[in-house]
Amino acid sequence: DAKTTQPPSMDCAEGRAANLPCNHSTISGNEYVYWYRQIHSQGPQYIIHGLKNNETNEMASLIITEDRKSSTLILPHATLRDTAVYYCIVRIGSSNTGKLIFGQGTTLQVKP
Amino acid sequence: GAGVSQSPRYKVAKRGQDVALRCDPISGHVSLFWYQQALGQGPEFLTYFQNEAQLDKSGLPSDRFFAERPEGSVSTLKIQRTQQEDSAVYLCASSLSGAAGDLAKNIQYFGAGTRLSVL
Numbered sequence: 327d328a329k330t331t332q333p334p335s336m337d338c339a340e341g342r343a344a345n346l347p348c349n350h351s352t353i354s355g356n357e358y359v360y361w362y363r364q365i366h367s368q369g370p371q372y373i374i375h376g377l378k379n380n381e382t383n384e385m386a387s388l389i390i391t392e393d394r395k396s397s398t399l400i401l402p403h404a405t406l407r408d409t410a411v412y413y414c415i416v417r418i419g420s421s422n423t424g425k426l427i428f429g430q431g432t433t434l435q436v437k438p
Numbered sequence: 439g440a441g442v443s444q445s446p447r448y449k450v451a452k453r454g455q456d457v458a459l460r461c462d463p464i465s466g467h468v469s470l471f472w473y474q475q476a477l478g479q480g481p482e483f484l485t486y487f488q489n490e491a492q493l494d495k496s497g498l499p500s501d502r503f504f505a506e507r508p509e510g511s512v513s514t515l516k517i518q519r520t521q522q523e524d525s526a527v528y529l530c531a532s533s534l535s536g537a538a539g540d541l542a543k544n545i546q547y548f549g550a551g552t553r554l555s556v557l
Binding site: 367368369370371372375411413424425426427428429430431 | 442469471473479480481482483486494497529531533544545546547548549550551
């Protein structure tokens with residue numbers, strides 16, 4: 327599975343959009359981009375995933391560049407409860423195990 | 439229950455003791471995963487079950503770590519002769535389908551974890 331690079335930390339004002347970048351320059355054609363987040367003392371929570379088209383759900387939007395070498399997770403109206411570590415993960419759609427390989431993630435601090 | 443349940447939430451063990459950590463996956467979920475998360479780090483894969491079959495145990499750090507899922511539902515992670523470096527949060531996740539299935543059914547749902555402290 328391809329490696330991802332994320333900034334270690336970011337701040338965002340409450341009510342504003344939070345844009346979390348991820349670089350995955352070695353991604354291959356059959357690899358998907360997944361985003362999970364982990365709030366303190368909880369297990370990781372699935373947010374969204376995509377292959378090459380932009381995706382949106384009730385939690386967030388995922389924008390993937392045309393060359394698929396980077397993506398951005400957008401939380402449109404961040405709240406204090408969105409403070410968490412956000413993990414960008416790249417993995418093959420159908421693999422032998424489906425295991426997730428987490429990096430260090432981005433610690434997002436939403437401030438009032 | 440509605441989610442993945444892990445017990446105990448906290449476990450303190452003396453070095454050399456054996457521990458057993460339990461995971462109750464979401465009912466009907468075929469796949470079950472164990473991860474280990476050291477303080478300040480992202481979770482790291484330990485092992486994977488599809489039903490009762492352990493298909494991947496490549497992440498288990500030593501032969502002191504053993505996992506089972508005898509009836510394809512509840513799973514237990516056992517650590518023998520615990521060492522201080524085993525102190526971590528142990529996370530369990532389950533997904534509806536097998537690894538090669540529909541991606542929408544392949545999303546992993548995590549429990550809150552068991553925090554193990556070895557003194």
